Amino acid sequence: MTEGLQRSRVEPGERYDVFHTDCVARDVVDHVTSRWGVWVLISLRRNDLRFYELRESIRGISEKMLAQTLRALVEDGLVWREVEPATPPRVTYGLTGFGRDIGEPLTELFDRITRRLAPPNAG
Template sequence: MDQDQDQLPFDVFARNCPSRDTLGHVTGRWGALTLGALREDTLRFNELRRRVEGVSEKMLSQTLQALERDGLVHRHAQPVNPPRVDYALTALGREVAEQLLELIGLLESRMPDVLAAREVYDAEQRRP
């Protein structure tokens, strides 16, 4: 990154702002769930895959690489046989995960309202 970009304010609404990519990594289905799972503990790949139900091996691998590149996840490969790789949140990742878990908690607590709104919407859509 050049010096001029370091001094510019980041604006996620701007088309070419790099924060937009990171926002996508963090708020995408697998990114948010991966960060949330890692907030609980350091996990190995298969432990993480079991915790984040429904994620494919390929998607989890891509998600972890993106989050590692963004500085949110640390990958620690241990030189043992068989190889052992642990994934943990960085300080930044922990801060982001805390915010995400607040949002997740809000959504979970308000799901009755969301489900009621969906019923109303769906009923209105069925009307001729």
């Protein structure tokens, strides 16, 4: 009996059961839509950034949370990580093709929301 198990991979043309608690795709959705995952993907949409640049671009995120979020997104295949040997090491992050595919609708959503809001000076 396998109906209670979610396979880690599906056959071509099939879909993941994202409502199943063990679904791999569900984990990716959770990481993307986490409090900081969305902001990391949006911040990397235009340029690859070093860790400190990413931290500066996302106001309010701690180094610990940024590191955890990046680790999850790298493991999910949405973000790549490159370490340049130096003292201290220079670590750069960017979006993979999969990350760009996922980040594009998030950026569009962000743009739609900001277009609909009143300008900050409007009263």
